[in-house]
Amino acid sequence: MELGIKIWLEKEGKNILGGGRYRLLKAIDEEGSLKKAAERLHYSYRYAWGNIRKMEEHLGKKLIISHKGGSGGGDSILTPEGRILLEKYEALRRDLYDYMKQAFERIFTDDRL
Numbered sequence: 001m002e003l004g005i006k007i008w009l010e011k012e013g014k015n016i017l018g019g020g021r022y023r024l025l026k027a028i029d030e031e032g033s034l035k036k037a038a039e040r041l042h043y044s045y046r047y048a049w050g051n052i053r054k055m056e057e058h059l060g061k062k063l064i065i066s067h068k069g070g071s072g073g074g075d076s077i078l079t080p081e082g083r084i085l086l087e088k089y090e091a092l093r094r095d096l097y098d099y100m101k102q103a104f105e106r107i108f109t110d111d112r113l
Helices: 019-031 034-040 045-059 080-107
Strands: 009-011 014-017 064-067 075-078
Touching: 014 019, 014 045, 019 034, 019 045, 019 075, 019 080, 034 045, 034 075, 075 080
Parallel strands: none
Antiparallel strands: 009 014, 064 075
């Protein structure tokens, strides 16, 4: 057996950030484009943009800044708040996984179920 965990953040019962939205923010950061991030994740642009809008609405903060394209195409970058959210979520996931892995190994040390 292996350990698998899902972590998401909520605000007032609304899903703010989980695995899929994390991957979207990370891809925007790496690609420098919402369109390219959506393509990489096999999301429609509309779906990706909708997820960004929902996160921003629930948090009351802008997470990305987009510039419309011309001949060279547009770009999207994380705002300082978007970067902080991404970094804190990564740190939380890392710390929780380390803790859960230790607990898993301690509890499931033998071959008995």
